[in-house]
Amino acid sequence: MEVERILLALAALLFAPIVGGALTGADRKLTARMQKRIGPPLMQPFYDAVKLFSKQRLIVNGFQSVSVSVYLASMALSLVLLVLGMDLLVLLFVLALGSVALILGGFSVKSPYSQIGSQREVLQLLAYEPLLVLMVVAIYLKTGSFSASSVMSLRQPLIYSLPLFIVTMILVMAIKLHKSPMDISGSHHAHQELVRGIYTEFSGPQMGLIEIAHWYELVFLLGFIALFWHTNLLCGALLALGCYFAVIVIDNITARMTWRWMLRVTWLFGIGASLLNLFLLYGIAGR
Amino acid sequence: MFNFVHKCRKKSPWIVHFDAGACNGCDIEVLACLTPVYDVERFGIINVGNPKHADVLVVTGTCNRRNARVLRNLYEQMPEPRAVVAVGACALSGGIFHECYNVLKGVDGILPVDVYVPGCAPRPEAIAEGVLMAMERVEQRSREPHSQMQAEPAEREERR
Amino acid sequence: MQFMDVASLIRSVSPGALIGILVLLPALSGLLVFAVRLNAARVGIVIVTAWVVTGASLTLFLWGALEQRSLLFTPPPVGGVSWDLLILLGDGALLLIFCILGAARRSPQIFALALLQAGGFLWLEAGMKPPHAHAAPLAADWLAIIMTLIVSIIGMIIATYALPYMRDHEAHHQIHVSRKPRFFLFLLLFLGAMNGLLLADNLLWLASFWELTTLCSFMLIRHDGTEEARRNADRALWMNLLGGVAMIAGILLLAARGEPLSVRQVLADSAGGAAAQTALLLPMACFCLAGFTKSAQMPFQSWLLGAMVAPTPVSALLHSSTMVKAGVYLIVRFAPAFHNTYLSDVVAFVGGFSFVAGALLAIGKTNAKAVLAYSTISNLGLIIACVGLNTPLAMTGAVMLIIFHSISKGMLFMATGVVEQHMQTRDIEEMQGLVNTMPLTTSLMVIGILSMLLPPFGVLIAKLVALEASVELPALLILLILGSTMTVVFWTKWTGRLLSSAPSTPRWGIERLHSMYLIPLLLLTSGAVIFSLLVVPVLTQLVIPAVTQYYEAIRPTAAQIPPMGEVLQFPWLPFALTLTAAVLIPLWIMRARRPQVRDVYLCGEQVSGLPTVTFRAAGEEKTELLISGYYFESWVGEETHRRWMTAVGVALCILLFGTASLWK
Incomplete structure (x- = not known):
């Protein structure tokens, strides 16, 4: 049993970057197609990452390396914790730890771009964290336990009873993956006024590590969504990919908004939708 | 293994574009590369707008005494391996401003240029090819470590 | 064999003597420091007291661990005079002092409140003839022992730290006639009073120690003697006197119902059925109100904010181990009495509201001490929210928070004080790039800050327990979720300012600090780290027994702590080690190959x-290049929110009494 779990964790650590990278490649290809372009090859994210690792190590200060390393470690850890079916609340805080580490890395450099990016990333954290915690609470109310593995004992998939949380999850994904209209702290493309925001001062291998952390994060988020349809692996995967597709579409049809707008939408609409779902489930049907 | 790294480098040239005071003809052509018609992203080229992430410095326009420093500053912030592509007649030699008192007669007086893309303005296809060739040049340079291109720019400036 | 010897040695120690040391020794040392005005003598006395009191609290702790029972103790009379009488006289003297202070400061509130309290007190003693408490006036169960341990150790560390701090403080403010004797008198007296408060079982004794902490905090806040300090001290005094009045009112109500004035007996009586519990709700509401004033919950938050004018050791003491924790302790203590009532829910919402409001207001502050103050209010709110939830699981979270918050907050205040002495600023903006000028202090400070908000540090684990416990009350849960994300915002912003620095090659040098600055800082930082690494034993050996022991005595049916498997079984240690590796590996690589x-x-x-x-x-x-942080003044400014927050706080307090008296 113990050996099995370790193997599972190792498999997650090994394969998640491959899956995440491939999905990112598909994302870029899809985005290009939506813009009537041919787009880069599917392998492009891997080329980029290998190239970044082969570049010279330039830093601004030493803390950057620590921040990137902690960011990567906590993203990988949160995925491992999810795969092992650990406590979901702990998992969210591990995720937050990673974000805080990256934010501090951005703050540690006295550069206008990276600092403004970090300030905005803090606001992004403020926007999506309540939604994620509410989601975990909703799962708890359904299963009576905070552990991810308890979802597996449910007979019905969560999506039947918690459909609105898929909507809030799309919001969370848009913010976490820095997609429009929530790409306010830095995005995968350069911005006019912010360059690359929080990522501006990370270069070469550090940037490569950040890319890999992003892939872990992507797989983690998709895995989290797949929990909502645990009874059928295929349905779960399709649900997750469907959400990802929705995020990509929204990315391509919207422009970047301000942080005030983001907070308004996530707090009023996102928290509202979560509460509405919980209310419909427990307020009317009775517990 | 090294071949794979080189392949990856060639397939992922990220550029930072510096306009050293062009008439904007070349800049528009550089931007045209990003449009769906030319779509340089299919070669992995991305305009990152930040020397710290870039592999290729694309320079358009006439370099002069004022912006030579900026150009050097940008180049200094790019991690190795890096390349410089001079785009358009002005960047190559100063173009029609060649005789002006403040013009430095081409980027190669300041930085080691790997690829010259001539034209006024060059076609987007030519610019894209220039960027891709720059990565080839980088690879060649890494095989012959003490090539001419590694010479200090200041030294070359003196030679002129 | 050796262990047995130590065990029997500890068992043979008279626990009464330990309590005497814990309560009386600080007070006596304080008087000694006041009388002997030599610098060297003061340093010696404070350090010796610190060691002895720490040793006594540790011995009491080991005694409790070995004996596994509560200690009841009646101090022997001194020279034929019983301690009951001495305490009574002491309380009378205190109230007299408050009245005189009110008259001297021309403050009608202080005077009126002190008079009211004195009136209540007289009525109780003369008019009512309170039923004599048969139980011993001092009692130490596991909870009280743990609290004493925290208060004594952290308090004494802060007292040691105050030695060099006050020297620098007086040097900077060019105070020629030293006021250090008075300062240390009240500082040490404060710690003794706090220990007394924790160990008191007789409610009159409790109230007397309560008033004594009020007096000490008043004297320490106004220590610098500036107009601002006097004004803020007055505010702290009247707010805390209001709490004192609430306390006397609670005691009067109890006496009127013929209850013995003993905490244990009141709690035991409350378990005697629904009617008995209902009858006790109104006095409980009074005690809760008293607790809210002392721990600066929302309508009363302003005194703690004002208290930051005091020298930093005072702030460290007020915020971490004494004063505010006294309020929380009182509510924790009486929580089983209002288990499963609406009153309990209201208490939870008072805490939850303060948690969110404090965190929100902290976002807009550039003054480091103000951020710390709001964070204290916020964390105490969380503790009180846990107490209001009133399940053993929530209580576990509350006690954990008390422990870890004390350690981290004390440390952060001391680090801020060190920075203040070196840079003459409390402004977070001016601490920009502090990591270059004071790398050691900054590193410790950053660890302290991160220990307040990130896993695997104890505060966060306690917060997890709190969140998991609060699913019982979904509306409260929302407050806790919002509050905890806001907490991340202001701490992260502050840390960002500290680290923000110009390009530099990694250096390994550190600045020099006075050893009496450095050792307290190191002790508390390593305490925060080690206790966090050992979170599972801390939880199973200290916190859970404390909660079960005192819950069981009162409400055996409610005392079953849910298994907490998810928190306990989580591999915290491997997790922490992985993260440590993630920090150390890049440092090691950088050292080997300089980028x-x-x-x-x-x-x-x-x-x-x-x-x-x-x-x-x-x-x-x-x-x-000049960069400053975002503070969102228009969005979270104090002025924008003060009015409605105070209104909500007052409304909640009214609701507290409403539910206690009407809505049972």
Whole structure:
């Protein structure tokens, strides 16, 4: 049993970057197609990452390396914790730890771009964290336990009873993956006024590590969504990919908004939708 | 293994574009590369707008005494391996401003240029090819470590 | 064999003597310091007291661990005079002092409240003839022992730290006639009073120690004697006197119902059925109100904010181990009495509201001590929210928070104080790039800050327990979720300012600090780290027994703690080690292969080789880059929110009494 779990964790650590990278490649290809372009090859994210690792190590200060390393470690850890079916609340805080580490890395450099990016990333954290915690609470109310593995004992998939949380999850994904209209702290493309925001001062291998952390994060988020349809692996995967597709579409049809707008939408609409779902489930049907 | 790294480098040239005071003809052509018609992203080229992430410095326009420093500053912030592509007649030699008192007669007086893309303005296809060739040049340079291109720019400036 | 010897040695120690040391020794040392005005003597006395009191609290702790029972103790009379009478006289003297202070400061509130309290007290003693408490006036169960341990150790560490701090403080403010004797008198007296408060079982004794902490905090807040300090001290005094009045009112109500004035007996009586519990709700509401004032919950938050004018050791003491924790302790203590009532829910919402409001207001503050103050209010709110949930699981979270918050907050205040003495500023903006000038202090400070908000540190684990416990009350849960994300915002912003620095090669040098600054800082930081690493034993050996022991005595049916498997079984230690590796590996790589350092990207206009980040602006002029943080003044400014927050706080307090008296 113990050996099995370790193997599972190792498999997650090994394969998640491959899956995440491939999905990112598909994302870029899809985005290009939506813009009537041919787009880069599917392998492009891997080329980029290998190239970044082969570049010279330039830093601004030493803390950057620590921040990137902690960011990567906590993203990988949160995925491992999810795969092992650990406590979901702990998992969210591990995720937050990673974000805080990256934010501090951005703050540690006295550069206008990276600092403004970090300030905005803090606001992004403020926007999506309540939604994620509410989601975990909703799962708890359904299963009576905070552990991810308890979802597996449910007979019905969560999506039947918690459909609105898929909507809030799309919001969370848009913010976490820095997609429009929530790409306010830095995005995968350069911005006019912010360059690359929080990522501006990370270069070469550090940037490569950040890319890999992003892939872990992507797989983690998709895995989290797949929990909502645990009874059928295929349905779960399709649900997750469907959400990802929705995020990509929204990315391509919207422009970047301000942080005030983001907070308004996530707090009023996102928290509202979560509460509405919980209310419909427990307020009317009775517990 | 090294071949794979080189392949990856060639397939992922990220550029930072510096306009050293062009008439904007070349800049528009550089931007045209990003449009769906030319779509340089299919070669992995991305305009990152930040020397710290870039592999290729694309320079358009006439370099002069004022912006030579900026150009050097940008180049200094790019991690190795890096390349410089001079785009358009002005960047190559100063173009029609060649005789002006403040013009430095081409980027190669300041930085080691790997690829010259001539034209006024060059076609987007030519610019894209220039960027891709720059990565080839980088690879060649890494095989012959003490090539001419590694010479200090200041030294070359003196030679002129 | 050796262990047995130690065990029997500890068992043979008279616990009464330990309590005597814990309560009386600080007071006596304080008087001694006041009388002997020599610098060297003061340093010696404070350090010796610190060691002895720490040793006594540790011995009491070991005694409790070995004996596994509560200690009941009646101090022997001194020279034929019983302690009951002495305490009574002491309380009378205190109330007299408050009345005189009110008259001297021309403050009608203080005077009226002190008079009211004195009136209540007289009525109780003369008019009511309170039923004599048969139980011993002092009692130490596991909870009280743990609290004493925290208060004594952290308090004494802060007292040691105050020695060099007050020297520098008086040097900077050019105070020629030293006021240190008075300062240390009240500082030590404060710690003794706090220990007394924790160990008191007789409610009159409890109230007397309560008033004594009020007096000590008043004297310490106004220590600098500036107009602002006096004003803020007055505010602290009247708010705390209001709490004192609530306390006397609670005692009067109890006496009127013929209850014995003993905490244990009141709690035992409350378990005697629904009717008995209902009858006790109104006095419980009074005690809760008293607790809210002392721990600066929302309508009363302003006194704690004002208290930051005091020298930093005072703030460290008020915020971490004494004063505010006294309020929380009182509510924790009486929680089983209002288990499963609406009153309990209201208490939870008072805490939850303060949690969110404090965190929100902290976002807008640039003064480091103000941020720390709001964070204290916020964390105490969380503790009180847990107490209001009133399940053993929530209580576990509350006690954990008390422990870990005390350690981290004490440490953060001390670090802020060190920075203040070196840089003459409390402003977070001016601490920008502190990591370059004071790398050691900054590192400790950053660890302290991170220990307040990130896993695997104890505060966060306690917060997890709190969140998991609060699913019972979904509306409260929302407050806790919002509050805990806001907490991340202000701490992260502050840490960002500390770390924000110009390009530099990694250096390994550290600044020099006075050893009496450094040792307390190191002790508390390593305490925060070690206790967090050992979170599972801390939880199973200290916190859970404390909660079960005192819950069981009162409500055996409610005392079953849910298994907490998810928190306990989580591999915290491997997790912490992985993260440590993630921090150390890049440092090690950097040490082995130094990376090249480049300037920050400023559109190619950067100027290299300067200690500051500089760029060429218009006209080739070299201009230093200035960056400051976001504080969202218009969004979370104090002025914007003060009115409605106070209104909500007052409304909640009214609701507290409403539910206690009407809505049972």
